[in-house]
Amino acid sequence: MQIxxxxxxxxxxxxxxxxxxxxxxxxxVLTRNVSKWQQTLPQxxxxxxxxxxxxxxxxxxxxxxxxxxxxxxxxTEQRKASLLASRVGVTxxxxxxxxxxxxxxxxxxxxxxxGYYGFHLPEVELTEDSQPGQDFAAQLCxxxxxxxxxxxxxxxxxxxxxxGVVLGHGGALQKMLPPFKLGLGGPIGTGKQxxxxxxxxxxxxxxxxxxxxxxxxxxxxxxxxxxVSNAEFAMQLGKVLHRPAFCRVPATALELLLGxxxxxxLLQGQRVLPKRLLEEGFTFKYPDIASTLSHLLAQH
Numbered sequence: 001m002q003i004x005x006x007x008x009x010x011x012x013x014x015x016x017x018x019x020x021x022x023x024x025x026x027x028x029v030l031t032r033n034v035s036k037w038q039q040t041l042p043q044x045x046x047x048x049x050x051x052x053x054x055x056x057x058x059x060x061x062x063x064x065x066x067x068x069x070x071x072x073x074x075x076t077e078q079r080k081a082s083l084l085a086s087r088v089g090v091t092x093x094x095x096x097x098x099x100x101x102x103x104x105x106x107x108x109x110x111x112x113x114x115g116y117y118g119f120h121l122p123e124v125e126l127t128e129d130s131q132p133g134q135d136f137a138a139q140l141c142x143x144x145x146x147x148x149x150x151x152x153x154x155x156x157x158x159x160x161x162x163x164g165v166v167l168g169h170g171g172a173l174q175k176m177l178p179p180f181k182l183g184l185g186g187p188i189g190t191g192k193q194x195x196x197x198x199x200x201x202x203x204x205x206x207x208x209x210x211x212x213x214x215x216x217x218x219x220x221x222x223x224x225x226x227x228v229s230n231a232e233f234a235m236q237l238g239k240v241l242h243r244p245a246f247c248r249v250p251a252t253a254l255e256l257l258l259g260x261x262x263x264x265x266l267l268q269g270q271r272v273l274p275k276r277l278l279e280e281g282f283t284f285k286y287p288d289i290a291s292t293l294s295h296l297l298a299q300h
Contacts, residue, residue: 002058006030006090007065007111008044009037011171012163015204016063017044028053030066030090050097061107061211062098062156064148066090070115071266074259075136083140087111091147098151107214108158109207110148114196114223116141116162119268122194122229127275128162128219136261145219157214161207164223164272167292168200179247180237186247188254191231193269196223199286199295209282216280223272226288230269233289240293 003020007013008029017027021043028045031037037046047053068086073079091110098105117126118133132138145160152158167173179185198206206222228236238245254263274282286292 001025001060002028003061003063004028004030004053004057004059004105005063005065006094007067008063009033010065010067011168012166012200012203012207013063013065015168015200016207017041019204019208028057050093053097055100056102058103059101059105061109062094062105063207063211064091064094064108064110067111070113070137071258071262074257075262080136084143087140087144088147091144091151095147095151098154098156104154105156107211108148108151108156109210110145110151110158110160112141112145112148112160112162112219113137114162114164114221114270114272115265116145117270117272119264120194120270122192122269122271124271126221126270126272128221135264137265152217157217159210159217160219161210161222162219162272163203164196164198164221166200166203167197167296168203169296171200173296176237177241180234180241180243180245183243184247185234185238185243185245186249187231187234187245188249189230189251189267191229191234191248193230193267194227194271195230195233195269196227196272197233197289197292198222198224199284199292202284202286205285206277206282213280216276218276220276221272221274222277223274224284224287224289224292225274225278227271227273228289236289236293237297240290240297 008017009031034046034048115137116132118138132142165172234245251267
């Protein structure tokens, strides 16, 4: 297969690239640092500007996962603009590129996030049909999906994947581990907020499965079937690491660190269900948090 990927050097993208290379597929990946990645994975075709690609390319699929990490800095106006450019801006460039092609790609899988839904009380169940929220993260996802929909209107089978917190070797879990290993981990704020997550292996399998099933279009929630409260997650993580997990992180501390808007993503939650994945027959290898953490942290 001939696949064009944005975000191929990110947490999820790297896993897909390595997996698909083992199948002998031809991968072309957008990156800002071509020389670094050419040395790391020389079998991939790397590019940094859209005009480096020809108009007669014949792509089987485009995987659009570009986006800077959303919670690594305070959301200043400059940071918000950067987050928009890395998601919406890149997808707009992709749209312009696709309109120039002699052959329409057959498939687009485009990233989004469960931040689309905004924040809700623990008992509220959210599916692909639920309405978007009003905060910045929600509106970012709405704008991101709107550009992907413009690409869909060109006649490409398109799927937008609203991803939960991906738990794997790296990403969010890696940042959580140090305090928990020291016995200083615990719930964030009240701990009642719902944490919607997915195992890294299931995330890769989901995108690969959607690629193999181009008849499945529209929105997909990429979250495990069993969401947990933040307090339950902390308890399970402490249990797997054989450490206490009672050191509650005060809401005020997070607000000081990240600002009120960004900290809300950790202090308020949403119970997002993978309704369509389950209906379409996708099988989760790690449907619950206990098996997920046990698998990921077996060596700790």
